[in-house]
Amino acid sequence: xxxxxxxxxxxxxxxxxxxxxxxxxxxxxxxxxxxxxxxxxxxxxxxxxxxxxxxxxxxxxxxxxxxxxxxxxxxxxxxxxxxxxxxxxxxxxxxxxxxxxxxxxxxxxxxxxxxxxxxxxxxxxxxxxxxxxxxxxxxxxxxxxxxxxxxxxxxxxxxxxxxxxxxxxxxxxxxxxxxxxxxxxxxxxxxxxxxxxxxxxxxxxxxxxxxxxxxxxxxxxxxxxxxxxxxxxxx
Amino acid sequence: xxxxxxxxxxxxxxxxxxxxxxxxxxxxxxxxxxxxxxxxxxxxxxxxxxxxxxxxxxxxxxxxxxxxxxxxxxxxxxxxxxxxxxxxxxxxxxxxxxxxxxxxxxxxxxxxxxxxxxxxxxxxxxxxxxxxxxxxxxxxxxxxxxxxxxxxxxxxxxxxxxxxxxxxxxxxxxxxxxxxxxxxxxxxxxxxxxxxxxxxxxxxxxxxxxxxxxxxxxxxxxxxxxxxxxxxxxxxxxxxxxxxxxxxxxxxxxxxxxxxxxxxxxxxxxxxxxxxxxxxxxxxxxxxxxxxxxxxxxxxxxxxxxxxxxxxxx
Numbered sequence: 001x002x003x004x005x006x007x008x009x010x011x012x013x014x015x016x017x018x019x020x021x022x023x024x025x026x027x028x029x030x031x032x033x034x035x036x037x038x039x040x041x042x043x044x045x046x047x048x049x050x051x052x053x054x055x056x057x058x059x060x061x062x063x064x065x066x067x068x069x070x071x072x073x074x075x076x077x078x079x080x081x082x083x084x085x086x087x088x089x090x091x092x093x094x095x096x097x098x099x100x101x102x103x104x105x106x107x108x109x110x111x112x113x114x115x116x117x118x119x120x121x122x123x124x125x126x127x128x129x130x131x132x133x134x135x136x137x138x139x140x141x142x143x144x145x146x147x148x149x150x151x152x153x154x155x156x157x158x159x160x161x162x163x164x165x166x167x168x169x170x171x172x173x174x175x176x177x178x179x180x181x182x183x184x185x186x187x188x189x190x191x192x193x194x195x196x197x198x199x200x201x202x203x204x205x206x207x208x209x210x211x212x213x214x215x216x217x218x219x220x221x222x223x224x225x226x227x228x229x230x231x232x233x234x235x
Numbered sequence: 236x237x238x239x240x241x242x243x244x245x246x247x248x249x250x251x252x253x254x255x256x257x258x259x260x261x262x263x264x265x266x267x268x269x270x271x272x273x274x275x276x277x278x279x280x281x282x283x284x285x286x287x288x289x290x291x292x293x294x295x296x297x298x299x300x301x302x303x304x305x306x307x308x309x310x311x312x313x314x315x316x317x318x319x320x321x322x323x324x325x326x327x328x329x330x331x332x333x334x335x336x337x338x339x340x341x342x343x344x345x346x347x348x349x350x351x352x353x354x355x356x357x358x359x360x361x362x363x364x365x366x367x368x369x370x371x372x373x374x375x376x377x378x379x380x381x382x383x384x385x386x387x388x389x390x391x392x393x394x395x396x397x398x399x400x401x402x403x404x405x406x407x408x409x410x411x412x413x414x415x416x417x418x419x420x421x422x423x424x425x426x427x428x429x430x431x432x433x434x435x436x437x438x439x440x441x442x443x444x445x446x447x448x449x450x451x452x453x454x455x456x457x458x459x460x461x462x463x464x465x466x467x468x469x470x471x472x473x474x475x476x477x478x479x480x481x482x483x484x485x486x487x488x489x490x491x492x493x494x495x496x497x498x499x500x501x502x503x504x505x506x507x508x509x510x511x512x513x514x515x516x517x518x519x520x521x522x523x524x525x526x527x528x529x530x531x532x533x534x535x536x537x538x539x540x541x542x543x544x545x546x547x548x549x
Contacts, residue, residue, distance in 0.1 A: 021454070027401055034398045035405060038391030045390060095414065105412060107360060109367065117360055122325040129326035133524060137275045138268040141531040145539045155532065162529055165489045166522040167293035172241055192298055195486075200474040207475055
C-alpha cells in the first residue's frame with residue numbers, strides 16, 4: 001500500500017500528461033494534473049520550512065560544529081515569517097474596507113517586511129553572488145593551466161570570450177573595417193562565431209542526448225520498472 | 236594600432252613577469268590568494284568610482300542577438316499585450332536588473348500593455364521594484380489595471396506555465412494585490428497566455444527561459460513569441476533554441492548593455508536618467524575585471540612553465 005498508491009499516482013499522472021499533450025480533447029485533464037502539482041509545490045514550502053527548523057534545531061541541540069550559524073538561521077527565518085504573516089506595520093487597503101491591516105500588502109513600501117527585504121536580504125544575497133568574482137579570479141590564477149592540447153583550446157576560447165564580451169573586443173580589432181571580407185576576424189565577431197557555432201552545436205548534441213535519456217528513464221518510471229524515486233521504504 | 240600597442244604592452248608585462256617569477260618562484264607559487272582578492276577589488280572599484288564621477292560609458296555596438304530582441308519589441312504596436320516574466324532575485328540583480336529596467340522602459344515608452352508575472356518567490360519583489368522605479372515615477376499617466384498589472388508569484392515552476400498556457404484563470408483568480416481578475420479591465424478577453432503578443436522573460440536559472448521555451452513556446456509555436464535575457468552562465472544553454480523558439484537573447488550584462496544602448500539611442504533623449512544607463516556603466520568594471528582575469532591566467536601559466544622547466548633540469 002505504502003509503495004503501490006504513490007506508484008499508481010505517478011503512473012496515472014504521467015500518462016495523463018502524455019495523452020493531454022497529443023490529444024486536444026484531453027488538454028483539461030493535463031491542466032488538472034498540473035494544478036495538483038502546483039498545489040503540492042505550495043505545500044512543499046511548508047515542508048521546506050519545517051525541515052529547515054528540524055535540521056537547525058537539531059544542530060543547536062547537539063551543539064554541532066557551526067551551531068551558532070544555525071541560531072542565526074532560525075531567528076532570521078522566524079522573524080521574516082512573523083513579519084510577513086502578521087503583516088506587521090502594514091496599512092489597511094482602501095479597496096477592502098473592514099478587514100483592517102490584513103487586507104494590506106505584506107511588502108508595502110515602508111513596512112518592516114519591506115525594510116528587512118531591502119536593507120538586509122537584498123544586500124546579503126547580492127554580496128554572496130558578488131563574491132564569486134573573487135573566487136573565480138583566484139581559481140583562474142591557480143588552476144587554468146595549458147597542460148595539454150584540450151586545455152590550450154579551452155584557454156584560447158576563454159581569452160576570446162573574456163575580451164570579446166567587453167569594449168576591449170571592439171577596441172583591439174577596430175582596425176578591421178566592418179564592411180571588409182575580414183570582419184569575421186574582429187574579436188566581437190569571433191566571440192559570436194564561437195557561441196553560435198561551436199557552443200550551439202555542442203549543446204544541441206548534449207540536449208538531444210539528455211532528452212533521449214530522460215525519455216527512457218521516464219518510460220521506466222511510468223511502466224513501474226524504475227521505483228527508486230519511492231525511496232527504500234524504510235524509516 | 237590599438238592592437239599593436241596592447242600586444243606590445245602585454246608582451247612587455249609577460250617578459251617582466253617571467254623575470255620576476257624566475258627570481259621569486261616560491262613567492263609567486265604560494266601567493267596568498269588575498270592579493271588576488273585585493274587586485275580584483277581594485278579592478279572593480281576603480282572603474283565604478285571613475286564612471287560614477289564622470290558618468291562616461293564605453294561606446295556599445297549591438298550584436299545580432301540584442302538587435303533581434305530590440306527588433307521584436309519594436310514590431311509591436313501601441314496597446315499590444317506583453318507578458319513580462321521576472322524570474323530572478325537580488326543575487327542576480329547586478330546582471331539582470333538593468334535589462335529588466337530597460338524592458339519595462341521600452342514597453343512603457345511604446346505604450347504596450349504589460350502583464351508582470353514571477354515563477355521565483357522573490358520575483359514578486361523584483362516586479363514591485365521595477366514598477367516603483369520605472370512606471371510610477373516616469374510614466375505617471377499609466378494606470379494600474381489598464382496599462383499594466385502584476386500577477387505576482389505562483390508556486391509550481393513549469394507546472395504554472397503548463398496551466399496558464401491554456402487557461403490562465405484556473406490559477407490566477409486575483410492579481411498580486413488581491414483584486415479579482417474579472418475586475419481588472421486589461422484582463423478582459425485574456426483566457427490564456429496565448430493571447431499575449433510577446434513574452435519577455437528575465438531569467439536567473441530554474442525555472443526560467445528554458446521552461447518558458449519548453450512549456451509555452453514549443454507547444455504553441457504559431458501563437459506564442461518570446462525573447463529573453465539571462466545570466467552569463469545560462470546563455471550557452473539557451474543558444475540551441477535560437478532563432479526558432481527564441482528569436483533574440485540578451486546574454487548577461489553585455490547583452491543588456493547592447494540592448495540598453497539601442498533603446499536609449501532611440502527613445503532616451505539627452506537628459507536620460509542614470510537608472511537607464513546602468514548596464515552600459517557596469518561594462519566598465521566588467522572590462523577591467525576581464526582584463527585582470529586574462530593577466531592572471533597568463534601569470535599562472537608562466538609560473539607553471541618556469542616550474543616545469545626547473546623540474547626538467549633538476
